[in-house]
Amino acid sequence: MQHDIERVLYHRDEIAERVRSVGERIAKDLEASSSLSDEIILVPILTGAIVFLADLIRYLPHKLRIGVLSVRSYDGRTTESKDIALRGDIPQNLQGKHVIVVDDILDTGKTLNLVSTIIREQNPASLRTCVLMRKIVEDRPLLAADYIGFDIPNEFVVGYGLDYDDYYRNLPDIVTLRPEAL
Numbered sequence: 001m002q003h004d005i006e007r008v009l010y011h012r013d014e015i016a017e018r019v020r021s022v023g024e025r026i027a028k029d030l031e032a033s034s035s036l037s038d039e040i041i042l043v044p045i046l047t048g049a050i051v052f053l054a055d056l057i058r059y060l061p062h063k064l065r066i067g068v069l070s071v072r073s074y075d076g077r078t079t080e081s082k083d084i085a086l087r088g089d090i091p092q093n094l095q096g097k098h099v100i101v102v103d104d105i106l107d108t109g110k111t112l113n114l115v116s117t118i119i120r121e122q123n124p125a126s127l128r129t130c131v132l133m134r135k136i137v138e139d140r141p142l143l144a145a146d147y148i149g150f151d152i153p154n155e156f157v158v159g160y161g162l163d164y165d166d167y168y169r170n171l172p173d174i175v176t177l178r179p180e181a182l
């Protein structure tokens with residue numbers, strides 16, 4: 001696996017530091033916007049968000065639940081041409097709850113748009129979005145999320161939960177792959 005790596009974009013220490021800072025911001029915002037009896041639910045988008053979520057929740061000292069959500073992408077050569085749909089069950093009974101959707105990377109915005117639309121139909125008390133990375137693409141409007149770990153160039157990255165063909169999720173750093181590995 002190591003010889004497939006082209007470049008380390010973010011070392012594990014840098015990721016840990018950024019996750020801590022995002023986690024502390026979310027904790028502070030939740031403190032300010034919810035009371036003790038309010039229900040908080042984190043909705044990670046599988047599978048890419050699992051490593052990020054596992055680290056993030058340890059900075060949230062609140063009583064909270066996790067409701068996973070899975071998105072299927074229909075193959076396209078680029079992320080722009082991919083079509084997506086929800087796969088499996090959607091977390092239910094979100095009415096009146098504070099919902100935070102957690103994803104690994106914000107690229108075209110299709111995933112967060114779809115998930116946010118579906119969650120909003122359930123009338124949550126609040127809905128926030130949190131991504132570890134946001135891709136910056138030239139000539140494309142900047143997409144918004146409430147919490148963003150890193151703004152990254154338009155490159156395909158793997159590691160820390162992100163995959164290529166379902167491999168490399170276990171790499172502790174966020175890296176690019178050598179062309180031969182793709």
Ligand code: XMP
Nearest residue numbers: 105106107108109110111155156157162163
């Ligand atoms: P959208 O375009 O819906 O993309 O905002 C979000 C989803 O696309 C996948 N994605 C990537 N996965 N390395 C990956 O491993 C990447 O560089 C990358 N860019 C987009 C990912 O599944 C994410 O949830």
